[in-house]
Amino acid sequence: MMKYFVHSLYHFSCVSGPHYDYIDEKGKISVWKLGSHTAINIMPNLLDGTTVKPYPTFILPISKTDKQLVFTRLYQLEMLPAFHRQQHWNMPLKMNKWIGYLGNTSFCWEMSFHNAITDELIGSGVFHAVCVDKETRRPTSIKTLKPHIHKDVGAEQLTRKKAPSGFVQPDMPRDCFVKATLVTSSCIDTNQHQNMPLYIRDCWNTACSAACEKSLPHFDEELTNFDAKKVTVLCLGEALLGDIMHIACWEHQDDPQIICCTIMKESMIIFQCQMEFYPQDQTAHQPHQPLSKL
Incomplete structure (x- = not known):
């Protein structure tokens, strides 16, 4: 209710x-x-x-x-x-x-x-x-x-x-983790393209797979075991029903607490995401801070 x-x-x-x-x-x-x-x-x-x-x-x-x-x-x-x-x-x-x-x-x-x-x-x-x-x-x-x-x-x-203003996504490493996913009818919104929160879901699931396969040096298990601090996304294009998306995932080279994800449809980048996490155990002791502005 x-x-x-x-x-x-x-x-x-x-x-x-x-x-x-x-x-x-x-x-x-x-x-x-x-x-x-x-x-x-x-x-x-x-x-x-x-x-x-x-x-x-x-x-x-x-x-x-x-x-x-x-x-x-x-x-x-x-x-x-x-x-x-x-x-x-x-x-x-x-x-x-x-x-x-x-x-x-x-x-x-x-x-x-x-x-x-x-x-x-x-x-x-x-x-x-x-x-x-x-x-x-x-x-x-x-x-x-x-x-x-x-x-x-x-x-x-x-x-x-x-x-x-958002963020600038660093260059994608050649050997980063990549996962493919299909846009199904349950992903489509009233604009007839994939709904925005589902891109976050896809990036989260890809990062979880990358962590479990030891492709992320500072994340070696399910991301639910880490405390998310900030998730920021940029929408650059559209994914339609039946499209195959390839999601690349890697750690930010300047900050190991940030996981970067870029979603591609064929050769076109349609979505970018950065997921920042608190250092382990920090959230249990950190005092409240003002929320940051982009």
Whole structure:
């Protein structure tokens, strides 16, 4: 069961859980399932397109039209040490979500995650999306989707002056671990391409395989035995039903706590991911730090 709370224009909270299907064998919400959870954009009483006062229709997500789509450009999740100092079986999850950046062709959903019982902050996230033309796949004005959005979103709500920049993926080693995966019908979203959190799932599973096959010097077992700190992804292309993707995985040469993944479709790079982990045992003793900004 999920409860929603509307705070202001394009800003709401939801509380739900415990998420039994989200939780891995270590009793924690898996990274890609947390990513899937952040896709919640809509008030339940507006699912049928009707308006129930006092909730206005602009709480509906910024979504596609016949001529325009909304594509993910960048996505980041950050887990505080508090995320790992507890199991999540009986922890209802509270997510705050608001528009934190608004440009001419793109926008950011900002997110924070809390233990809904104690209100302890356990993580954060940011989702940067671009409005694109359905035919050309080129950026187009957000006003075509939401004509009044720049008036509806107050300046005091915006927490970013510019879109997040992301990261630079280091060169892929020639001998890195590579795994192939097929895009199936269960991976496809309403834009008719693979849904973004499933790329995180595929990268996570590939890194797990690489670790278990001793292809990652500092990770030699299932990644659930390590505490994830930050996952950042860049979407550079699309994977469609029936495509075969090849996922390359290696450790960052300048930081052994970071695992790099690059997804290729034929010779084209369509997705890049960096997964950063806390040093072993650090999360048990580290004090809370402010969440970083991209």
